[in-house]
Amino acid sequence: LNLETSHVAEESCPVALSELCLAQVCLSLDSLCRTQPDGSLRLSWAPLLPQEMADQLLHKMAAQGTLNDRTVGIFRSCEQLRLRRACVRSSPLSAEAFRLALCPHRLQELDASGVPGGLTGAHILSGLASNPECRASLQRLTLSRLQLGWTSLEVKEEQVGFSSLQGLRTLNLANTDLTDPFLEDICTLPKLEVLDISSTPVTELSALLGCRLTLRSLTAHGLRQLDMSPARVISILSQLHALRHLDLSDDRFVSGDEAVRLLLEGGSGILPALVSLDVSGRKKVTEGAVTAFVEGRRGLLFLGLLATGAGSCDVLSGNNNLKVAGEANEKQICESLRRYRERECFTREALVHLYQLTNDMYDQTRPDILKLVLGGMQNYSESLHVQLVASACVFNLTNQDMAVGMPHPLLSAVVHQVLEAMRSFPSHQQLQKNCLLVLCSDTILQDVPFDRFEAAKLVMNWLSGHVDRTLQRMAVAVISILVAKLSTEQTTQLGADIFIMKQLLGIVQQKAMAGVVDSTLKFALSALWNLTDETPTASRHFIQCQGLELRLMNMVPGLSVVQNNIAEVEELQADMMQEDLLEHVVTLLQGPQVEVGVSYFAGGILAHLTSRQDAWTLDQGLRQTILEQLHAAILTWALPEREMVSYRSFRPFFSLLQTSQPAGVQLWAVWAMHLVCTQNGVQYCHMLQVEGAVELLKTLSSDLDTHSNVRGMAESILGMVECHQTTSNPLRTQTEKGHHGRS
Numbered sequence: 187l188n189l190e191t192s193h194v195a196e197e198s199c200p201v202a203l204s205e206l207c208l209a210q211v212c213l214s215l216d217s218l219c220r221t222q223p224d225g226s227l228r229l230s231w232a233p234l235l236p237q238e239m240a241d242q243l244l245h246k247m248a249a250q251g252t253l254n255d256r257t258v259g260i261f262r263s264c265e266q267l268r269l270r271r272a273c274v275r276s277s278p279l280s281a282e283a284f285r286l287a288l289c290p291h292r293l294q295e296l297d298a299s300g301v302p303g304g305l306t307g308a309h310i311l312s313g314l315a316s317n318p319e320c321r322a323s324l325q326r327l328t329l330s331r332l333q334l335g336w337t338s339l340e341v342k343e344e345q346v347g348f349s350s351l352q353g354l355r356t357l358n359l360a361n362t363d364l365t366d367p368f369l370e371d372i373c374t375l376p377k378l379e380v381l382d383i384s385s386t387p388v389t390e391l392s393a394l395l396g397c398r399l400t401l402r403s404l405t406a407h408g409l410r411q412l413d414m415s416p417a418r419v420i421s422i423l424s425q426l427h428a429l430r431h432l433d434l435s436d437d438r439f440v441s442g443d444e445a446v447r448l449l450l451e452g453g454s455g456i457l458p459a460l461v462s463l464d465v466s467g468r469k470k471v472t473e474g475a476v477t478a479f480v481e482g483r484r485g486l487l488f489l490g491l492l493a494t495g496a497g498s499c500d501v502l503s504g505n506n507n508l509k510v511a512g513e514a515n516e517k518q519i520c521e522s523l524r525r526y527r528e529r530e531c532f533t534r535e536a537l538v539h540l541y542q543l544t545n546d547m548y549d550q551t552r553p554d555i556l557k558l559v560l561g562g563m564q565n566y567s568e569s570l571h572v573q574l575v576a577s578a579c580v581f582n583l584t585n586q587d588m589a590v591g592m593p594h595p596l597l598s599a600v601v602h603q604v605l606e607a608m609r610s611f612p613s614h615q616q617l618q619k620n621c622l623l624v625l626c627s628d629t630i631l632q633d634v635p636f637d638r639f640e641a642a643k644l645v646m647n648w649l650s651g652h653v654d655r656t657l658q659r660m661a662v663a664v665i666s667i668l669v670a671k672l673s674t675e676q677t678t679q680l681g682a683d684i685f686i687m688k689q690l691l692g693i694v695q696q697k698a699m700a701g702v703v704d705s706t707l708k709f710a711l712s713a714l715w716n717l718t719d720e721t722p723t724a725s726r727h728f729i730q731c732q733g734l735e736l737r738l739m740n741m742v743p744g745l746s747v748v749q750n751n752i753a754e755v756e757e758l759q760a761d762m763m764q765e766d767l768l769e770h771v772v773t774l775l776q777g778p779q780v781e782v783g784v785s786y787f788a789g790g791i792l793a794h795l796t797s798r799q800d801a802w803t804l805d806q807g808l809r810q811t812i813l814e815q816l817h818a819a820i821l822t823w824a825l826p827e828r829e830m831v832s833y834r835s836f837r838p839f840f841s842l843l844q845t846s847q848p849a850g851v852q853l854w855a856v857w858a859m860h861l862v863c864t865q866n867g868v869q870y871c872h873m874l875q876v877e878g879a880v881e882l883l884k885t886l887s888s889d890l891d892t893h894s895n896v897r898g899m900a901e902s903i904l905g906m907v908e909c910h911q912t913t914s915n916p917l918r919t920q921t922e923k924g925h926h927g928r929s
Contacts, residue, residue, distance in 0.1 A: 226259025681724025
């Protein structure tokens, strides 16, 4: 597999069974646990889980946002749930809950970065140091973006310092309040190999000499308060004999740095064993200095040059083993997005360059790049700048046919993030426009699984504040397709919001007043049709918003479709007993200027309103005239060549098929069934059988009083059902073929 194909295969793979099980456990904790007197949970019963599975469960709870003081209590059962690699990243935990649930375990790794809720680095150190086994076993500790609370460490017990964790090999304290005295304490650790002190207020690096024989990786990104001469900095770094990875980048995009220049131009005698150097964000790094540095270190594997202007050096393209994070080409930009997941400013910078690059990707399906963009959106969901440029990249990568070849799980995750961006920044017009452009894709709207109900609400809310015609057309088109995909329950819930009905009818009214029949009008009417289909509440709102006052039915079939839905609701039929309305509908039954679609739905309105003689409040002579004209008009209708209508159910027709109904009412119902069965026999013949409509048609066909026109069409439908049964089950015997049973 090539790289691009392998990414497609990866994204197309089904979710692992263990992942699904862990996710279900996270959702079912209340039913699987009993509550203790202190409010925490314990599993009612638990087998001895494999140690890796316990780690995965904790990680999954943190990732899904279900880990807190209450739920972390299940890990107090150290015998059944044994933790080694614990992740409580960004989970709200108190010091007490952390101490009771995690500190008794023999941890090897702990990630407590960004934990809110009052848990400090001091609490974590104190808790870990209280377990003698943990003091020796812990090898990796991540406390980035955490308040360390140093004052609480200044107690009599000396073991609460970092130096008490004698097994530590990796320590990440980025974006903390680390100070010089505690850096000195850290550098006495005998096995320390990896240290991250990025964006901390340390002023002096001399303490690093304490681990010069063991430290292999130093990340010192954005040390804004460093108070050392450049020569002194380089002197200290050059004595770190084991150092292989060095990060001196800065997201302030500073204009030059003497220490970086001395390092790059100092020759191979300074840190000759380096295999990785990051100076991204350091402006005015020269191509000559980069060339000299790379040529002096043939073993170099990574170089960070984003936002330096030095990523186009010839020496960089000639080394296949060297990975470069920069902006000079696609490879460098993608490497930047992979490397800088934890640095918002660099992520944004890389996305800006990616947007410019993807403007020219018209015929390439690139799920590998889309996945990187998704990662940026997920990591910085609250950053307007990241969401803005990332959503533009998503549009470029999924525009037109480019979405067709994308794995649906990947697109589903992307759409989820797009909806989150719409929800988080409702008033930012350009971001909302970007997200709307992403959604306006046939592949996404028709094939990709996502929360269409939530999407419809978000787009509708956006539509209320914008009148741009192009965007209005797209928004209404998206809403129309989304509403058609909703379940009956979701449609009912959406239609219960009268604000949505007002918005759509407002667009229809606007077009009516201008005498314009365009795609925006048709999409709005389609949305209204689906909202009012078998939803009495939405139908009532349609009437309350003066939907019956509109007279567009001779222009497009859409409004007659909606009013047909209204006519199906018995309790609303009285509102439609308006003589002028009915007379207008009758004029649409036939004529050279009237489309068959308009006539069909006009006939549906009349069929439903005349089907209940006891509810008819107008002149009986008018009813009889309408029935006669309806019958005569239907006989003139020709079957349209293209699909004109679709139905979720035939049940609204059942009352029209009763033998007691007038012939005109019956004829409209059987003509409608005949139409859809002719155009899509597989779906609708099956629906007739499942819902019991076949028996109604048989009764109608055999009744002596049934009009010949109705009988003939009913028998034609039954013949199609029989043909469908035979086709779907060719092994049936000749005897079985004589029955109209369910196939």
